[in-house]
Amino acid sequence: MRLTYYVNRLQSLRPDRSSGRAKPHKVCMMFAVIELIEQGHIQENKIYYDDALKRRFSWHFMRLKQDNDTDSPFLPFFHLKSSGLWHLKVLKENVAEFDAMRSATDTKIRKLVDYAYLDEQLFKYLNNPSTASVLRNALTANLDTLEDQYDRWAKSIGKSEKTIKNYVGALKNSIPNWLNDAGITKQSLLSISSYYEYETIVNKTFKLTEFVAKDKQGKGMYSAAINSYRAFLSDITQVSVKQDIDDIILDSTISETQKSVMVNTRIGQGRFREDLISHWKGCAVTQYQNYSFLIASHIKPWSKSENDERLDPFNGLLLLANIDKAFDLGYISFNENGRILISEHLEEFQILGIHSNMKIALADQHQDYLAYHREQQFKQ
Incomplete structure (x- = not known):
């Protein structure tokens, strides 16, 4: 066939x-x-x-x-x-x-x-x-339309109804109108399911004189809408994970045995996940213990870590999906004492089950990784 x-x-x-x-x-x-x-x-x-x-x-x-x-x-x-x-x-x-x-x-x-x-x-x-x-x-x-999926995804990371409505309007109407005037495309950006196709169109969008002017006038709202949908596509297609796996497989400096371990780690399985389960005994924040609901998440991102850091269980948190997503996107972090830090950019975080009294129990070995997360990933 x-x-x-x-x-x-x-x-x-x-x-x-x-x-x-x-x-x-x-x-x-x-x-x-x-x-x-x-x-x-x-x-x-x-x-x-x-x-x-x-x-x-x-x-x-x-x-x-x-x-x-x-x-x-x-x-x-x-x-x-x-x-x-x-x-x-x-x-x-x-x-x-x-x-x-x-x-x-x-x-x-x-x-x-x-x-x-x-x-x-x-x-x-x-x-x-x-x-x-x-x-x-x-x-x-x-599944439902990409617009419906994007709406759910944006809500899952704490975006307000007003912000989502503004982004959808920009992606469906305003930006496509400017692209159409420039002879690039007529389609709504919310109809694009391919991360690479979206990147190609976005690269042209950022060069449009009208887009630059309107984005400046709108205080970056149109850029924010584009970046938000890019993050959504990256998430649902797992494009960064696939690229990281390709990099591992093609790296001649890593043994075949180590490659297998690292690939398992990158997709949230294998020894790294088991080490996190052994250490945290449940969600690091809520202590919820149904492991099928928990995600093995790196504190210092995979893309920024050395090979030994990628496998280090102290560079990991075991988290429920909603908390993992907020942490991964930099909307929450934790201070030296393990108390949660909530970014002012995370709208309506209570809907996600996140509150200011949350805390995790840290070992000394976690501190450098969390310091990196606060300095480089957390949205101040």
Whole structure:
């Protein structure tokens, strides 16, 4: 089959819309599989329902879930078979029981199914970085519109309704009008799902005389809108993670064993995550202990760290997704005593469950990393 066939099929996975909007389970499962292929965890066309798959599913699910969506990886593992692209290898002795099954549970999947597998041609495309990127972008069409996704994302990092409305207006109307006048594009920037396509258009936008003048008049609001949507696209496509993994793989100074450790660390799995779980015993801030909801986050960013710092558990916090996102974007940090610092730029932070009494228990080894975060990442 041609690539366009699989693009079209992945754009129409028929997610559960019983609640009136698309639930993200199937998309999150496919995102998890793509990343585990990139990591090398899945090397042949056999997708086991193991802890690595469930952890990566949960990571994406925490970014895309809404309201009362439940973290249930067994549901898409079972129901993706309706796509015609995803197939289940049922244990021979359990075929009759599986055929009678109408809904899935974690226990049933582990008991009845050996592994899932994809169309062979699709699996080959997902092993090619260039075609995998195209297919990853195609998956987002199953969710709500990019505008709806951006709206949820912006709210998740504490942006107010007023700020989001201003940004959406700039990205849908004002900036596209200036680009159209310049003969560059007519499309809304909120319709662009490719990070690289967006970067190409944005680079031209910043050079427009009209944009420069209006942005100055608007005290940087239009630039802020562009940068906000850029951060959103970077987040949902994980472009920086993919680039970091490529850099690791191509680095001839790192042994193959070390590369495997570092790739696992970069995508939030492996030894680094286990070390953080061992140290923090739960969320560093709230002490919440369901590890499938917790993210292994670097204090000094991966891109700024030396190789030994990237693997150092004292350069890490184990955090709930909402707190991790605020910390990663520099909207919160912690002082020398572990007390939370909340940036004045984080609007309506209480909605995120963040409050000024929060505190973490620090070891001496955390101090240099947090000093870097306060000085270089925290939005003063």
